[in-house]
Amino acid sequence: MRFDKTLDVQRAMAIYAHPDDAEFGMAGTVAKWAKAGVEFTYCMVTNGASGSQDPDMTRERLRDIRAAEQSEAAKILGVKNVVFLEFEDGYLEPTIDVRRAVARQIRIHKPDVIFTMDPTMRYGGGYVNHPDHIAAAEVVLRSINPDASTRQMLPELWQNERLEPHKPKALFLMAFGAPDTIVDVSGVVDVKIKALLAHRSQIDADSVDFIKSWMKEAGKKKRYAYAEGFKVLRFEEDGAPRRNVRRREERKAPQARGRRALRSTTPSRPARRSR
Numbered sequence: 001m002r003f004d005k006t007l008d009v010q011r012a013m014a015i016y017a018h019p020d021d022a023e024f025g026m027a028g029t030v031a032k033w034a035k036a037g038v039e040f041t042y043c044m045v046t047n048g049a050s051g052s053q054d055p056d057m058t059r060e061r062l063r064d065i066r067a068a069e070q071s072e073a074a075k076i077l078g079v080k081n082v083v084f085l086e087f088e089d090g091y092l093e094p095t096i097d098v099r100r101a102v103a104r105q106i107r108i109h110k111p112d113v114i115f116t117m118d119p120t121m122r123y124g125g126g127y128v129n130h131p132d133h134i135a136a137a138e139v140v141l142r143s144i145n146p147d148a149s150t151r152q153m154l155p156e157l158w159q160n161e162r163l164e165p166h167k168p169k170a171l172f173l174m175a176f177g178a179p180d181t182i183v184d185v186s187g188v189v190d191v192k193i194k195a196l197l198a199h200r201s202q203i204d205a206d207s208v209d210f211i212k213s214w215m216k217e218a219g220k221k222k223r224y225a226y227a228e229g230f231k232v233l234r235f236e237e238d239g240a241p242r243r244n245v246r247r248r249e250e251r252k253a254p255q256a257r258g259r260r261a262l263r264s265t266t267p268s269r270p271a272r273r274s275r
């Protein structure tokens, strides 16, 4: 799918903290791109176990409920793969273990575009941003430089798991305010709502008008009925994070090709659960 003159997208990946984060911010774009043939992968970093005020609920039960809700929402949107990294909801920090887990998924799925939240968003509009959102987005930034893209960063991924470095062509940050890119999702708004409502433990039908009003607001400037807004960063294709990387890769080219060929016949690395 061609997003615009310079950006061709075959594979995309959303990396986010909790079940429903992606549906709120970008499910319209997911549905639209999936319909256009983009292979979408969800990578949910936490287990969603904190999202309840019900005293009779337990973290264990909620984790299972929310994983099922996320899988159902993904299916509605046409998302091909859902990866659950299962770090504890509410306790997420950009540790090296989280960074390795996320970089691994990026190297496995090789997305042209990665979506996440805006890690600079701390508060605004009567809302304090959840620290897991900030941590997950921070991990994504670190994956672009250096974790997923640099051969000698987390070398075990390459040496032990045969996962070559990968850098996406673009990063889309779900924008709370001041987006620079507006995606018209008028044609898939019902699919987005249906996917959101799959998160039954979190959202009820009363929230639909409220969610639609955000999307109307996002589309106003461009006169789209419903839209989603992003801040978009683009990266040079095959651009090296450091000046000397290209030369090193040339030197290692025969070996690198061998490893790539080998990897293509190797089944995907296991995530804890994957649809």
Ligand SMILES: [Zn+2]
Pocket (backbone or CB within 6 Å): 017, 018, 020, 021, 130, 133
């Ligand atoms: Zn969240």
